[in-house]
Amino acid sequence: MAATDPVVYLRGTPPFDSLPEPLFAVASRALEIAYYPAASRLVRRGADPLEHLYVIRKGAVRLEREGQTMQLLEEGEMFGYTSLITNKATLDVVVEEDLLAYRLPRAQFEALLADARFAGHFAVGLSERLKASLEHSQVTTFQADLSARVEQLVRRLPVRVPATATVGEAAQVMRDQHVSSVLVGTEPESIVTDRDFRNRVLAEGMGPDTPVLRVASSRLKTVAAETPIYEAWTMLLDSGVHHLPVTRGKEIIGVITSNDLLKATAQGPVAVLRRVERLASRDQLPGYGQRVTEMTSALLAGGLDATVIAGFVARLNDALVHRILTWAEAEMGPPPCAYAWIVSGSEGRMEQTLLTDQDNALVYADGYPDARSYFERLAIRANDDLEAAGFPRCPGGYMAREWNLPLDEWTQRFTSWTSDQSPKALLRAAIFVDFRKVYGALDLAPFEAAVQRAGRERVFMQRLAKAALDSTPPPSLLLRLRGESSEVNIKTKGITPIVYLARCYGLEVGSERRNTLERLDAAVRAGLMGPDGRAMVGEAYRFLLGLRLRRQLHMIGEGRTPTNVVSFADLSAIERSRLRESFQAIRDWQEKASYHYRTDLF
Amino acid sequence: MLFSSPPWDSVVYWALDLETGGLDVRQDPILAVGMVPLRQGIIRLGESYATLVRPPRPEAINPSSIQAHQLVWGEVREAPSVLDVLQAIDGRLREGVLLVHEARIDVGFLKKAYAGCGLRWPAPPVVDTVDLLWKAARMAHFTDPSPAEPTLNLAAARAELGLPAYPAHDALTDAVSAAELFLVLRRKLGAKKLRELR
Incomplete structure (x- = not known):
């Protein structure tokens, strides 16, 4: 059969685009074209199911349940697969605008399900479908596969010295074997690295006769062979070590270094961490934001989930704060008492993917009234440095230069916000509920206890829930390819509702x-949320975060200021479907939550 | 009512398009045929029939027509003869209604070819989407006091009715285009019986 346009169109529509050619060719030979005028009802819930998979070429359909529109589908989107897979008509399908659809009969659709990737798109549960569309993005890039196992980075068997060796002997073995670390034959094994020779031997004035055991590190931080590379990064960033023995079972099969991980992608978090560690002075801060953006872009292209990337960004930002505060202390002299640098908002939740406005505060020990001026200066300096590194000032003023208080006063203020009825107080309480300590020796247990108390305040929780439910995703019917509502702010309409409600759930449990x-996981463990609901909301969240990040990187690439507004026309048909489904998952959850918190009483 | 007419979607339509070596029915040859059936109002791409046709001699392709159909002698000299093709078409034409865009030309060429091969024209009922466009325009006349001439070009008429753009001048794609146009016009006219479409 000649390549007619409908076949070409179908071939270009995901997931048909990823099918092997012979499989697609067979299916496309059975393609049909159907035309239905507006208001036609293609299937009725509970009646005979559809017998075709439909791909919309022109027009739109509504999926309805009991007269309520659940979803609206437009060009390039598909329907009918639930009928085909479950053999039941679970929804009404009504034509919204005159519909020209290409359709595949059941037999051909079922034949295509033999292709696992194709089948993944038609998984019955939303969470699996969303997952399939996320995984799909991996295959289109030429980037290193970041989910590869660390064992692929192991180049040689581990080099060992006996437990009785001296530092000098160990150094010779390392020189001869061209390695930067050796395992020491203790039980269990320990490790010594060239850094140890510098920091623990030479700098301490010890000689080559020193027993290697005196400077070796026991209690090895190891990584299992099947661990994905990106998880090894996390361990490296969290533990601060530069050598990771790789284990299979109990045996160490090799040692990988931060350099090996660095080579896995030159733009990865290890590379950015290196640069942070090597920042010599404050005037080298500009450019940090740019490097984080490049890293994010590379990791996304490498197939990493936006939520995983956010974890890296948080760790790097934390390392930067360490650096900035260490400089400040070195120049201003040691602090007069213990303090803590805390971050809140998305940084507190470790959910930043691109640098956003600063959200931080400084808390110091009680009983040092004279410490105020020191910490004020410290905070101003650190805020300025962060700004130089690419974190804009917080327009709401939630920065340490304005928020530096002794712990007791800080805790009292927080508690007063939770009982205050004003919207401003609620906002402040909500921001600092997400606090996280990044630097400093001060124990924040009293503050954490105040946060936990707030979670048991019924009125406060209801108000917090009310705020979380105020922002609802737009109904599917309003999201259109063209016209007024062709744009949507996926932060305020999608991400924020999830974040806010998860905050309520987390606090409550x-x-x-x-x-x-x-x-969300904590809410499931406490029985406040079912695992199915958790899976739906979680996947919707991952999808929205990923979608926003892709769009924002795209805007940055075009030299525009990134926004949270997504234009429907810029999305692929699959993305449009998933966005609508994600919004639906949020609305379902919000409905349950409003019942739980009785927000209708307000 | 003398004869009852069947419901429009109870009959089989074969949408057909020809690429020809010129526009002169008397001397220009058929170079390509595309056909696709509609059953129960659904276009069945899987049953489509498309073939090139070998003209009697190379000079039969009018040079000015090549720009439209892009077919040259080298491509069609291995194709089946017009007789073979007509025999393949014939069974399809006898199955139901012949659906074309601008019957005057395509039906003219077909009849001439049938006669040339000594075959009997099966005389299927013909539905012409150009006629339907005129019907739709006349209907609009009741509501719009100053109607414009209807757009009769296949691609332009499709665009006006919100159908997607398909590449033109491939016989099968044009047959599919005409079949889709038919479905939209049938709906627009509110036609329920075959009679209302002829």
Whole structure:
């Protein structure tokens, strides 16, 4: 059959675009074209299911349940697969605008399901479908596969010295074998690295006869062979070590270094961390934001989930704060008492993917009234440095230069906000509920206890929930390819509702986690949320975060200021479907939550 | 009513388009045929039929027509003869209604070819989307006091009715284009019986 346009169109529509040619060719030979005028009802819930997979070429359809529109589908989007897979008509399908659709009969659709990637797009549950569309993005890039296992980075068997060796002997072995670390034959094994020779031997004035055991590190930080590369990054960033022994079972099969991980992608977090560690002075801060953007872009192209990338960005930002505060202390002299640098908002939740406005505060020990001026200066300096590194000032003024207080006063203020009825107080309380300590020796347990108490304040929780439910995603019917509502702010209409409601759930079940997904997990463990609901909301969240990041990187690439507004016409048909489904998942959750918190009483 | 007319979607339509070596029915040859059936109002791409046709001699292709159909002698000299093709078409034409865009030309060429091969023209009922465009325009006349002439060009008429753009001058794609146009016009006219479409 000649290549007619409908076949070409279908071939270009995901997931048909990823099918092997012979499989697609067979299916496309059975393609049909159907035309239905507006208001036609293609299937009725509970009646006979559809017998075709429909791909919309022109026009639109509504999926309805009991007269309520659940979803609206437009060009390039598909329907009918639920009928085909479950053999039930679970929704009414009504033509919204005159519909020209290409359709595949059941037999051909089922034949295509043999292709796993194709089948993934038609998984019955929303969470699996969303997952399939996320995984799909990996295959289109030429980037290193960041989910590859670390064992692929192991180049040689580990080099060992006996437990009785001296530092000098160990150094010779390392020189001869061209390695920067050796394992020491203790039980269990320990490790010594060239850094140890510098920091623990030479700098301490010890000689080559020193027993290697005196300077080796026991209790090895190891990584299992099947660990994905990106997880090894996390371990490296969290532990601060530069050598990771790789284990299979109990055996160490090799040692990978931060350099090996660095080579896995030159723009990865290890590379950015290196640059942060090597920042010599404050005038080298500009450019940090740019490097984080490049890293984010590379990781996204490498197939990493936006939520995983956010974890890296948080760790790097934390390292930068360490650097900035260490400089400040070195220049201003040691602090007069213990203090803590805390971050809140998205940084507190470790959910930043691109640098956003600063959200921070400084808390110091009680009983040092004279410490105020020192910490004020410290905060101003650190805020300025962060701004130089690419974190804009917070327009609301939630920065340490304005928020530096002794712990007791700080805790009292927070508590007063939670009982204050004004919207401003509620906003402040909500911001600092997401606090996370990044630097400093001060123990914040009293403040954490105040946050936990707030979670048990019924009125406060209801008001917090009310705020979370105020922003609802637009109904599917209003999201159109063209016209007034062809644009949507996916932060305020999608991400924020999830974050806010997860915050309520996390607080209510007494979780100390700040991260949205971890708060959801805590809610599931406490029985406040079912695992299915968690899966739906979690995948919707991951999808929205990923979609926003892709769009924002795209805007940056075009030299525009990134925004949270997504134009429907810029999305692929699959993205449009997933966006609508994600919004639906949020609305379902909000409905349950409004019942739980009785926000209708307000 | 003398004869009852069948419901429009109870009959089979074969949408057909020809590429020809010129516009002169008397001397220009058929170079390509595309056909696709509609059953129960659904276009069945899988049953489509498309072939090139070998003209009697190279000079039969009018040079000015090549720009439209892009077919040259080298491409069609291995194709089946017009007789073979007509025999393949014939069974399809006898199945139901012949659906074309501008019947005057395509039906003219077909009849001439049938006669040339000594075959009997099966005389299927013909539905012409150009006629339907005129009907739709006349209907609009009741509501719009100063109607414009209807757009009769296949691609332009499709665009006006909100149908997607398909590449033109491939016989099968044009047949599919005409079939889709038919579905939209049938709906626009509110036609329920075959009679209302002829």
